[in-house]
Amino acid sequence: MMSCLRSVAYLRVWIIMLSLSRNFCGMGGVTVAKEGCMFLEFAPAVGPRQYDWSKKKIIALSVVEVGTLLSLGPDESCEFTHDPFMGKSEAGKIMKVLKVGNLQDTGGYFFNLSVTDRIADVDESFSIPITKGEFSVMQSIFNFILPYLMGWHAYMDSTKLNESGHFKSGGPSIAKRPDLEWGR
Amino acid sequence: MMSCLRSVAYLRVWIIMLSLSRNFCGMGGVTVAKEGCMFLEFAPAVGPRQYDWSKKKIIALSVVEVGTLLSLGPDESCEFTHDPFMGKSEAGKIMKVLKVGNLQDTGGYFFNLSVTDRIADVDESFSIPITKGEFSVMQSIFNFILPYLMGWHAYMDSTKLNESGHFKSGGPSIAKRPDLEWGR
Amino acid sequence: MMSCLRSVAYLRVWIIMLSLSRNFCGMGGVTVAKEGCMFLEFAPAVGPRQYDWSKKKIIALSVVEVGTLLSLGPDESCEFTHDPFMGKSEAGKIMKVLKVGNLQDTGGYFFNLSVTDRIADVDESFSIPITKGEFSVMQSIFNFILPYLMGWHAYMDSTKLNESGHFKSGGPSIAKRPDLEWGR
Amino acid sequence: MMSCLRSVAYLRVWIIMLSLSRNFCGMGGVTVAKEGCMFLEFAPAVGPRQYDWSKKKIIALSVVEVGTLLSLGPDESCEFTHDPFMGKSEAGKIMKVLKVGNLQDTGGYFFNLSVTDRIADVDESFSIPITKGEFSVMQSIFNFILPYLMGWHAYMDSTKLNESGHFKSGGPSIAKRPDLEWGR
Numbered sequence: 001m002m003s004c005l006r007s008v009a010y011l012r013v014w015i016i017m018l019s020l021s022r023n024f025c026g027m028g029g030v031t032v033a034k035e036g037c038m039f040l041e042f043a044p045a046v047g048p049r050q051y052d053w054s055k056k057k058i059i060a061l062s063v064v065e066v067g068t069l070l071s072l073g074p075d076e077s078c079e080f081t082h083d084p085f086m087g088k089s090e091a092g093k094i095m096k097v098l099k100v101g102n103l104q105d106t107g108g109y110f111f112n113l114s115v116t117d118r119i120a121d122v123d124e125s126f127s128i129p130i131t132k133g134e135f136s137v138m139q140s141i142f143n144f145i146l147p148y149l150m151g152w153h154a155y156m157d158s159t160k161l162n163e164s165g166h167f168k169s170g171g172p173s174i175a176k177r178p179d180l181e182w183g184r
Numbered sequence: 185m186m187s188c189l190r191s192v193a194y195l196r197v198w199i200i201m202l203s204l205s206r207n208f209c210g211m212g213g214v215t216v217a218k219e220g221c222m223f224l225e226f227a228p229a230v231g232p233r234q235y236d237w238s239k240k241k242i243i244a245l246s247v248v249e250v251g252t253l254l255s256l257g258p259d260e261s262c263e264f265t266h267d268p269f270m271g272k273s274e275a276g277k278i279m280k281v282l283k284v285g286n287l288q289d290t291g292g293y294f295f296n297l298s299v300t301d302r303i304a305d306v307d308e309s310f311s312i313p314i315t316k317g318e319f320s321v322m323q324s325i326f327n328f329i330l331p332y333l334m335g336w337h338a339y340m341d342s343t344k345l346n347e348s349g350h351f352k353s354g355g356p357s358i359a360k361r362p363d364l365e366w367g368r
Numbered sequence: 369m370m371s372c373l374r375s376v377a378y379l380r381v382w383i384i385m386l387s388l389s390r391n392f393c394g395m396g397g398v399t400v401a402k403e404g405c406m407f408l409e410f411a412p413a414v415g416p417r418q419y420d421w422s423k424k425k426i427i428a429l430s431v432v433e434v435g436t437l438l439s440l441g442p443d444e445s446c447e448f449t450h451d452p453f454m455g456k457s458e459a460g461k462i463m464k465v466l467k468v469g470n471l472q473d474t475g476g477y478f479f480n481l482s483v484t485d486r487i488a489d490v491d492e493s494f495s496i497p498i499t500k501g502e503f504s505v506m507q508s509i510f511n512f513i514l515p516y517l518m519g520w521h522a523y524m525d526s527t528k529l530n531e532s533g534h535f536k537s538g539g540p541s542i543a544k545r546p547d548l549e550w551g552r
Numbered sequence: 553m554m555s556c557l558r559s560v561a562y563l564r565v566w567i568i569m570l571s572l573s574r575n576f577c578g579m580g581g582v583t584v585a586k587e588g589c590m591f592l593e594f595a596p597a598v599g600p601r602q603y604d605w606s607k608k609k610i611i612a613l614s615v616v617e618v619g620t621l622l623s624l625g626p627d628e629s630c631e632f633t634h635d636p637f638m639g640k641s642e643a644g645k646i647m648k649v650l651k652v653g654n655l656q657d658t659g660g661y662f663f664n665l666s667v668t669d670r671i672a673d674v675d676e677s678f679s680i681p682i683t684k685g686e687f688s689v690m691q692s693i694f695n696f697i698l699p700y701l702m703g704w705h706a707y708m709d710s711t712k713l714n715e716s717g718h719f720k721s722g723g724p725s726i727a728k729r730p731d732l733e734w735g736r
Contacts, residue, residue: 002431002518063186068317070324133436137514140438144515146321147328150186252685254692330689331696334554370615370702501620505698508622512699 002141004134009126010051011111012041013138015145016060036149038066038142040098042113042126057115057124059096063149069100070142072109077101093118107132186325188318193310194235195295196225197322199329200244220333222250222326224282226297226310241299241308243280247333253284254326256293261285277302291316370509372502377494378419379479380409381506383513384428404517406434406510408466410481410494425483425492427464431517437468438510440477445469461486475500554693556686561678562603563663564593565690567697568612588701590618590694592650594665594678609667609676611648615701621652622694624661629653645670659684 002013015038038061043051059082061069068078082096099112109132114125130138147153188195199222227240243266245253252262266280283296293316298309314322331337370381383406406429411419427450429437436446450464467480477500482493498506515521554565567590590613595603611634613621620630634648651664661684666677682690699705 063321064315064317066317067319067321067324068315071316071320131432131436132439133432135435136439137431137435137518140435140511140514141518141520143324143327143511144520146324150321150325152325152328247689248683248685251687251689251692252683255684255688327692327695330692334689334693336693336696499616499620500623501616503619504623505615505619505702508619508695508698509702509704511695512704 002134002137004128004130005049005051006045006128007048008045009128010041010043010045011126011128011130012039012043013141014039014041015149035063035151037062038145038149040111040113042111042128044124044126055124057096057113057126059098059113061098063146066142066146066149070139070146072100074102074107090119103129109135186321188312188314189233190229190312191232192229193312194227194229195310195312195314196223196227197325198223198225199333219247219335221246222329222333224295224297226312228308228310239308241280241297241310243282243297245282247330250326250330250333254323254330256284258286258291274303287313293319370502370505372496372498373417373419374413374496375416376413377496378409378411378413379494379496379498380407380411381509382407382409383517403431403519405430406513406517408479408481410496412492412494423492425464425481425494427466427481429466431514434510434514434517438507438514440468442470442475458487471497477503554689556680556682557601557603558597558680559600560597561680562595562597563678563680563682564591564595565693566591566593567701587615587703589614590697590701592663592665594680596676596678607676609648609665609678611650611665613650615698618694618698618701622691622698624652626654626659642671655681661687 004011016036039058040061041056041058043053043056046052059080061080065080068080072078078100080098082098083091084094084096085091095116097112097114100109102109106129109130110127111130112125112127114123116123186197200220222245223242224245225240225242227235227237230236243264245264249264252264256262262284264282266282267275268278268280269275279300281296281298284293286293290313293314294311295314296309296311298307300307372379384404407426408429409424409426411421411424414420427448429448433448436448440446446468448466450466451459452462452464453459463484465480465482468477470477474497477498478495479498480493480495482491484491556563568588591610592613593608593610595605595608598604611632613632617632620632624630630652632650634650635643636646636648637643647668649664649666652661654661658681661682662679663682664677664679666675668675
C-alpha cells in the first residue's frame with residue numbers, strides 16, 4: 001500500500017491480486033482465472049490530516065492502464081473512463097474518469113478522479129498533486145507488481161528445479177511440434 | 185500469459201521455460217540444457233470477439249529477440265525471419281516473418297506476422313495494433329522474464345544461505361586462481 | 369550494504385526494513401506497521417583508508433526520498449532537510465541537510481551531508497563524489513528495494529498458490545461490490 | 553550464463569556469487585564477506601563455431617564496473633584496467649584492459665579485451681561485436697543480478713514474516729536512537 005496525504009484529499013494505492021487455478025495444461029499447469037488490478041482510492045479532507053472515508057471513491061486500474069501510467073512521458077497525460085455497470089441494465093449510471101498529467105513547474109503530476117453517480121445522486125471529484133519522487137515510487141511499484149497481477153510469478157514458481165535435479169517444461173508433446181520452433 | 189483482442193485478430197503472449205539439469209559444476213551446480221523462449225500466437229477474427237484457433241500461427245522469439253523488443257526505441261522497428269526447419273531437408277518450406285514498429289499517431293505499435301507454408305500451401309498474415317500501454321506491459325514482462333528464460337534464477341536459488349550460516353560460491357579451486365581475479 | 373571509500377570520507381548505504389504485522393484484513397492479511405527506510409552513513413577520513421566511526425553521521429531517507437534519487441535526471445539536484453526531533457520539545461536542535469547533484473565533468477554525482485547539532489555543539493559536513501557507475505548501482509538497489517521497504521513483497525508472498533490449487537484474493541465480499549469494479 | 557558466438561571469438565558471461573556469513577548483527581544478521589563479480593570470458597575462434605578454450609581469457613568485473621555498463625549511454629564508452637596481482641610482488645606482470653563502446657552504424661556495441669601476460673609472455677586481444685538486442689539482454693541481466701552480487705537478497709530473505717505474524721527489524725535498540733531517525 002502507498003499513501004499520499006494532501007491538504008485537500010488522500011490517495012491510497014493498493015491492489016487486488018489475481019485469481020489462480022491449477023487446471024490448465026499449457027503454462028506450467030497454472031491458469032489465471034482473473035487478472036488482478038490496481039486500486040486508487042481517494043478520500044476528501046475534512047480537517048488537518050483528517051479524511052472522510054465514508055465519502056471515499058475507488059477506481060480499479062487494469063493491467064494495461066497500469067502499463068500506460070508506467071510509460072507516461074514527462075509531457076504526456078492520460079485519461080481512463082470506467083463504467084462499473086458496463087453491459088448491465090444499470091450501465092451509464094455510474095461513470096468514473098481518472099486523468100493523470102504533469103504539473104509544469106515542479107516536475108510532479110496531478111491525479112484527478114471524477115465520479116458521477118446517478119443512483120446515489122452524487123457528483124464528486126478529487127484532485128491530488130503528486131511529487132516527482134512519489135510518482136517515481138509509484139512507477140517502481142507498478143513495474144514490480146505487473147508480472148504478479150498477470151500471474152507470471154505463479155508460472156515461474158512452477159519451474160523451480162525439482163528434487164531429481166531435472167526440469168523439463170512443456171514435455172515431449174511440445175518438443176515434437178516443429179511449428180512451435182522450440183525443438184530447433 | 186497476456187492477450188490483446190482486436191477486431192481483426194488475437195495476439196497471445198506466453199513462454200516455454202528453459203530446460204535445466206544439475207550435472208554441471210561451474211554455475212552453482214546448475215546448467216541450462218536449453219534456453220526458454222517467448223511465444224507470440226496469432227489467430228484471425230471470424231466475428232465479434234470470436235477467433236479461429238484452428239488457423240492460429242505461432243512465432244517463438246529467442247532471448248536476444250526479446251531483448252531487441254525490450255530496447256526498441258520510439259522511432260525504431262525490427263524484423264525477425266524464422267525457418268522452423270532450418271538445417272533440415274524441409275528447410276525453406278515454412279518461413280515466418282515478424283515485423284514490429286511504431287504507429288506514428290498514437291504512440292502505439294504494430295505487430296505483423298507473415299507465414300508462408302509451402303507444405304500446407306498456406307499464406308497467412310496478421311497485423312495487430314498494440315497500444316502504448318500494452319507495449320509497456322509487454323516490456324515490463326520481457327524485463328521480468330529474461331533472467332528466468334536464461335536460467336539465472338536457478339543459479340540464484342542455489343546461493344541461498346545454508347543452515348550452517350555459511351555460503352561460499354565456487355569453492356577453494358576458484359579462490360586459488362589469480363587469473364579469475366576473485367581472490368583479490 | 370554498499371560502501372564508497374574516498375580520501376575525504378566514507379559513505380555506507382544500508383536499510384532498516386519495514387515492520388509488519390498480520391492483523392489487517394484488506395491486503396492479504398498483512399499490514400505495514402512502519403515503512404522501512406534507507407540509511408546513508410558518513411564517516412570522516414583520518415588517514416589512508418582509515419575512518420573515524422565515532423564521528424559518523426546518519427541520515428535516514430524515506431521511501432519518497434529514495435524515489436526522488438531514483439528519478440534524478442542528469443542535470444538535476446535535490447535537497448532533503450531532516451529534524452530528528454520534529455514535533456518534540458528538542459525540535460530544531462539537530463538539523464540534517466542532504467544535497468545530491470551531478471558533477472559536470474565526469475557524469476558522476478556529489479553527496480553532501482551537513483549536520484548541525486546544538487545539543488552536542490557540533491557542526492559537521494561531508495562531501496563525497498560518487499562515480500556514474502556507483503550511482504547506477506545505487507539506483508539499481510533503490511529500484512530493487514523500494515517494494516520491500518513498503519511491504520509489497522509480504523503481500524505477494526501471501527498470494528502464493530495454495531496446496532488445493534486455488535487462490536482467491538479478497539474473497540466473496542469483494543466480488544459482490546460493483547464500486548470496486550473487480551467483478552466486471 | 554549468456555553466450556555470444558562470433559566468427560572471430562566467443563564471449564561468455566557468468567558470475568561468481570558473493571560469499572555470505574551469519575555473524576553480523578546490523579543487516580538482518582547477515583554480512584557479506586566478499587562481494588560477487590561478473591565474469592566475461594573470451595575465447596578465440598579456430599574454425600566455424602569452434603573455439604580454442606585453452607587460450608581463453610577472463611576479466612572479472614566488480615559491482616561498480618557492472619553498474620557502469622548498466623548506465624552506458626548510446627554515445628558513450630568505458631574502459632576498465634585490471635592487474636590481478638595488484639599489491640603483490642608480481643604486480644604489473646599481467647594487465648587486462650576491457651573497452652566497451654558503441655558501433656556507430658548498427659546501434660550495437662563492441663567488447664575489446666587485451667591481455668598482456670609477461671609471465672607466460674603472451675599478448676592476446678579479442679574484439680567482439682554485440683548486437684543491440686544482446687546488449688539489452690546483458691543490461692537486463694546486470695540489473696537483475698546486481699542486488700544479488702551485493703547480498704541484498706540475503707537481507708531481504710531475513711525479513712520474511714515469521715510464524716507468529718510479527719516482524720520487527722533492528723529491534724528496540726534502534727527504535728530508541730533518535731539519530732537514526734527511524735523512531736520518528
